[in-house]
Amino acid sequence: MLKNTIFAGLAAGIFGTIISVAYIYVFKYSPLEADFSEKASISYLLQINMLFGMVNCFVYFALAKLFRRENIAAFINGFLLSGAAISFALLLMFTVDTKxxxxxxxxxxxxxxxxxILAPIPFFSVLSWFTFKPLFLKSSAK
Structure with missing residues (x-):
C-alpha cells in the first residue's frame, strides 16, 4: 500500500504542477500580459505541488494504518488536506512583500x-490528489 500511496502522491504533484504552470501562463498570454513566471517558475510550482502531494501521501498512509478503516482515514485526510490548502491560500493572499x-x-x-494570483495553486494539488487517489488506491470500504 505504501508504494501505491507514494505513486498517487507523485502523480498528484506532477499533475498539479502541470495545471499550475498552465494557470500561470494564462496570465502571460492574457490581455494583461503579466508574466509572473519569473518568480512563479516551474521549479517553484513543482516544489509547492510535490510538497502537498508527498506530505499528503504519507499522512494518508499513517492515518490508514492508525485507524485501520480506509473510509475514516480518507475523511480525516481530506479534511486536513482541505484545511491546509485553505490556510496556505489565505497565507498567500495576506502576504505583503514590499521588496x-x-x-x-x-x-x-x-x-x-x-x-x-498564486492563491489557487494549493487547490490544484488537493484536486489532483482527489483525482489520482482512486487510480492508485483500492477502496476497501464496503
Missing part, C-alpha cells in the same frame, strides 16, 4: 496581485 520586483514591466505593474 517584490519583476523585470517584466507588465508584471511589475500588477505585482500587488501576484500573491492573489
Amino acid at each position: 517584490l520586483t519583476f523585470k517584466n514591466e507588465n508584471a511589475e505593474l500588477f505585482k500587488d496581485f501576484y500573491f492573489f
Whole structure:
C-alpha cells in the first residue's frame, strides 16, 4: 500500500504542477500580459505541488494504518488536506512583500496581485490528489 500511496502522491504533484504552470501562463498570454513566471517558475510550482502531494501521501498512509478503516482515514485526510490548502491560500493572499520586483514591466505593474494570483495553486494539488487517489488506491470500504 505504501508504494501505491507514494505513486498517487507523485502523480498528484506532477499533475498539479502541470495545471499550475498552465494557470500561470494564462496570465502571460492574457490581455494583461503579466508574466509572473519569473518568480512563479516551474521549479517553484513543482516544489509547492510535490510538497502537498508527498506530505499528503504519507499522512494518508499513517492515518490508514492508525485507524485501520480506509473510509475514516480518507475523511480525516481530506479534511486536513482541505484545511491546509485553505490556510496556505489565505497565507498567500495576506502576504505583503514590499521588496517584490519583476523585470517584466507588465508584471511589475500588477505585482500587488501576484500573491492573489498564486492563491489557487494549493487547490490544484488537493484536486489532483482527489483525482489520482482512486487510480492508485483500492477502496476497501464496503
